[in-house]
Ligand SMILES: Cc1cc2nc3c(=O)[nH]c(=O)nc-3n(C[C@H](O)[C@H](O)[C@H](O)COP(=O)(O)O)c2cc1C
C-alpha cells in the first residue's frame with residue numbers, strides 16, 4: 001500500500017490490528033467531540049507565507065530542556081505499544097532515535113524503561129509519569145527512569161480518573177492480553193495497577209520536585225490559570241493537551257487553547273502542544289501560535305502497527321519532510337522565523 005501521508009498509515013494499521021485494539025488506540029471519551037475537534041481545528045487556521053526572504057539554508061533543530069531534537073516534533077507518550085508490534089516501545093525508541101527526536105516513554109509501556117533505553121542507545125528519552133498515591137512507589141519508578149537515562153519527567157495531570165471510553169466498554173477491552181503488562185509498574189514479583197487519583201494536587205508536584213533533579217513537564221494543562229500556577233511550582237515546561245480527547249470530552253481543540261496559555265506563560269518556560277497534529281503545516285501553525293514544539297500520539301502507533309520500527313520511522317520522517325517543505329514555502333529559514341502574524345483564523 002502506498003503511504004503518502006500520515007493518514008494513510010492509519011488505514012493500514014486498522015487493517016492489521018485486532019479491532020478492539022484499533023478502537024483502543026483510535027478512540028476517545030464520550031462522544032469523541034474532542035478527538036474530532038483536535039484535527040478539525042487545524043483545518044480552520046490558515047497559513048500566510050512570507051515571500052522573497054532569501055531563506056536558503058533550513059534549520060529545523062532545537063534544544064528542549066537540554067535535549068537535542070532535529071525537528072520540533074516529539075513522540076507523545078502512548079501506552080501498550082506491544083499491542084501494535086511485538087518489539088513494542090523498543091521499535092518506537094529506535095524510530096525516534098533515527099529521526100533524531102525525543103520520545104516520551106509512557107509509564108504504561110509494555111517494555112521496561114531500562115530495556116527501551118538499551119534497545120535504542122542513541123535515543124533521547126523522557127519519562128511520562130502518573131504520580132501514584134503511594135509516593136514511595138512513585139519514587140522507585142522515578143529512580144528507574146533516572147537510572148535508565150531519561151532526561152525529563154512528563155507528569156500527566158489530566159487524569160484524576162480515567163476517561164469513559166465507550167468503544168472500550170463496548171469491546172470489553174480492559175486488560176492487556178496474557179503475556180503483556182505495564183513493565184514499569186513491576187514491584188517485586190507483582191505488577192501494580194496504574195492508579196488514577198482525584199486527590200492529586202499541586203502539593204504532590206512539589207513533593208516530586210523535591211524527589212528529583214530532572215526537569216518536570218506538566219502535561220494536560222488546558223486552563224491559562226493552571227499554566228500560571230504551574231509556573232509557581234517550578235515546572236520546566238508546560239504541555240497543552242486534552243489527552244487526544246481521551247479524558248474529558250468537549251474540551252476544546254488543543255490548538256485553540258494554545259494562544260491564551262502562551263500569553264499566560266509569557267515565555268517563562270517552553271510551551272509544548274499535542275493533539276491532532278497530522279501534517280507539517282499543523283506543526284507550523286502550533287509553533288507560530290507560541291508552541292516551542294509539538295508531540296504526536298496516534299500517528300506513531302499507526303506507523304508501528306503498519307510496519308513496525310520502519311513504519312514508525314517513516315511516520316516521523318514524513319512529518320520532518322513536511323515541516324521542512326512547509327517552512328520553505330512560508331519563507332522561513334528556521335522555526336524561529338514563525339510568528340502569530342503568519343496564521344489567520346479562516347472560519
Ligand atoms: C492509545 C493512546 C494511549 C495513550 N497513553 C497515554 C499515556 O500512557 N500517558 C499519557 O500521558 N498520555 C497518553 N496518551 C495521550 C497522548 O500522550 C497524547 O496526549 C495524545 O495522543 C495526542 O493526540 P494525538 O493522538 O492526536 O496526537 C495516549 C493516547 C493514545 C491515543
Ligand SMILES: O=C(O)C(=O)c1ccccc1
Pocket residue numbers: 079108194243246
Ligand atoms: O489510554 C490512555 O490514554 C492512558 O493514558 C493510559 C492510562 C493508564 C494506563 C494505560 C493507558
